[in-house]
Amino acid sequence: MSTIKDFSYSHPIKTVLEAGALKNRLVDEIKALNADKILLVTDPGVLNAGLLNDAEVALKNGGITYKVFADVEPNPRTDSCYRGYEMAQEMEAGLIVAIGGGSPIDVAKAIALLMTNGGDLESYEGPEKYKNAPLPTICVPTTSGTGSETTAMTVITVKARNYKMTILGKNMLPNVALLDPSIFGKMPPFIAASTGMDALTHAIESYTNLIANPFTDAYGVEAIRLIGKYLRHFVAQASDLEAATGMLVASNLAGIAFGQVRLGNCHAMAHPLGGFFDVPHGVANSILLPHTMKYNMLADHGKYKVIAQLLGEDVSRMTDLEAAPYAVEAVEKLSKDIGIPENLGLYGVTQDKIPQMSKDAMLSGNIKINPRCTKLADIEALYRGAI
Template sequence: MMKDFTFNVPQDIIFGKGSLKRLPELLEKSGSKKMLLISGPVLKKIGMVEKVEEIVKASGIEVEVFTDVEANPSVATVDKATEAYKKAGATSIVAFGGGSPMDVAKAVGVLAKYGGEIGDYEGAHKVPGPIVPIIAIPTTAGTGSEVTAFSVITDEARNYKLTVFSYELIPSYALLDPELVMTSPASVAAACGVDALIHAWEAYTSRDASPFSDAMAEKAMELIGANLRRFVANRQYEEAAAAMLSGSMFAGIAFAWARLGNIHAMSHPVSAYFHVAHGVANAILLPTIVEYNALADHGRYEKIYNYISKEKDPVIDFVPKMLVDEARDLLRDLGIPQHLADVGVTEDKIELMAADAMKSGNIMANPRQSTIRDIIELYKKAM
C-alpha cells in the first residue's frame, strides 16, 4: 500500500546557458535594491565574483560582497557574514558557488531575520517563518543546495556539523547556468558529481521515499549516471555539464523530501573531525554502506545499477554485489581515494564519530536499521 506523502516546490528555478545575466531581473522580482553576495575566495580569485558584481551594478542595484567562506563553513563565518549583511543594509542575498556559500547564505537569511545564533535553530522546523530572500547560483554540479531545505554548519567548539532543517530555507530562486560549472577542476567535478549521485541514490532507497521523490531521484540518476565520467574527463563538454547541473538539482529536490541515509549521517563527522571535503567523504563511504544496505534491497539496486553501469546491455542475473563493485569502479575511474585512511582519518576518533552520526535524522531514513555498534563497524570497514 502506498503511504501518505506531501510535497511542493516553493521556488522559481531558471535553467539555461547564459542565464546568469537574468540575475538583476530576479532581484527586481524579490523587491531588492541592495544585495549581499556570499561566495568563496577561489571564485573571487578567478574573477567570477567580479563578473556577478558587474552584471548587478549595471542594472543599478547596489552590491556588497562577502567571500570569506571556507569549505565546511563554521559558526564564526556565519556570524561574520551576518554582520556584513546588517552593516551593508542589504535586503536580499545572492549565494554564488558550491554548497558552502549556500549553507552560509541560508544561515545568514535566518539570523538576519530572527536573530540569535545558528545553533538555536539546530534540528528540524525551528525556523519560525520566511527568511531573507535568497537567490542561489551554483557553480558546481553539485550539492543541489540551491533547492534544498538544509544548512550544514561546522561547530568547531564541538567538532560537530550541525544541521538546520526547515522548508523556509529553500531559496526563493535558483539560477542554473551550465557555463558556470564548466570551469571546475577535475577533482572538484568528481567529488561534487559523486555527491549529487549519492543524494539521488540515498533518497531513492530512503524509508521516507515517495513517488514524487522517486521520480526526481530516477531522473537525477539517469542524467548523472550517463554523464558523470565524461564530465570529469572534460568539463568543457557542454551537454555533459548541462546534464550534471540539472541532475544535481533534481537530486536535491529528491532528498529535500525523502531525506538521505547512513552515508550522509557518517560523512558529516568525517568532515568535522578531519576536514575531508564533503563529496570525498561521501564517496569513500559509498561502497561500504551499499554493501551493508543490500539486505534491505527490494529491487531498487538493479535500477540504480542500470543507471550508473558502464555496461549498457540488459542484466540477466543481477545480484547486489554487482552494484557494490560498480560503485568501487566508479570511484577508481574518477580518481577518488578508496579508504578513509587514505584521507587522514584515524581509528581513535571512530567511536566519537559514530556517536555524532547517530544524532543525524538520516540514520532513521536509512533502509537498514542501524545501532551505534553497526556504525562503528562500518567506519572500521571503510578505513
C-alpha cells in the first residue's frame, strides 16, 4: 500500500439524501439561499420523463419565479451555455437549479459562472481563471454516475476544436446537492449501466492515482463496494429504491473523491472520444476502463487486490500480484453482465483520429497523476486496443 503523502482537504457542500427531496425539499433550499427567481436547467429526456412535474408544482406553490432551460445535449457545448445564460439574464435569475445528469449540471455551473463574470467561457478554462464567485447552484442528479453535483468543475465541449475543456475553481462547487433516489424509476437500463460504470471509473481512478489520500481512499473504497453490491440490481430495476439509493450515494462519494484528487488515463482518453465522436461520457469510460486498468496493473501497490475483493472476488489467499488481474476481470464481468459493449466501433469511432485524440488526451492533467507513467505512444496503443 502506498505511503501517505501531503494533502489538503476541503469539501464544503450541503448534501441531502431523501426519497422525495425534489418535491419536498427544493423550495426550502432555494429560500435558504435567499433566491426567488431561478433558472431551472435540464434536458429533453428529463423533461419528457415528467421528472420536473412535481418540482414545478412545488415551485409555484412556494412563490418561486422560474423558467425552464432544457436545451442541453450530451457532451454539452459552449453555445448551449450561452443560450441558457441569455435566459438567466433576461429573467434576472439569482440562483441556478440543475435537474439532470452530468450535462445539465455542467451547463448550470457554466451559466452560474457567466452570470457573474460574463465574457467568453473558453477564457476560464483551467483552474481559478475567473474573477467573481458564480451564482449559487442547487443540483439534483437524475443519473447515478457523474458526481458533478459535488465537484467544483464543469466540462464543456468546444466544438470548433472538438475539445472538452474543464473549468474549475473552489467557488464552482454547488451550494446544495439534493439526492433523491425516488426519481430514478424511469431510467433506461443502458443509461443506468453506463453512468454507473462512469461512477466506478471515478472511484477506481481516484483511488489508485498518484495523489490519492486517506480521505479520498475512504470515499473510493465505499463507492466501489456499493457499486459492486448494487449496480447489477439497479440496471435490472431502476425503481428498486435500495439499489437506486446505493448507486446515488456511490456516485456522490466517487464524485467527492475525484473532485479532490482527480482521475487518470481513462478519463483523459474519454474526453476526446466525446469531443470527436460524441460518444456519451459514461459509455466511453465503461469501454476504456478495463484497458486502462490492465495498463496500470504494473504500478499497483496492493489496491487492485482491495478492488477485486470489493467487487466480490475471493482473492484473500493471494499475494497482491496474484490478485491484481482479478480486479480487471471483475470489472470486465460487471460490464458484460450489464450490457456494456466491448469496443468503441459501435459508436462510429475510427482509427484515423487516434493521433489527434491521443495528443488531446495528453493535454489532460489526469495523465500526470496516472499511477503508471504514460507517453503519447502508450495512449495511442490503448485507443487501438479499445476501437
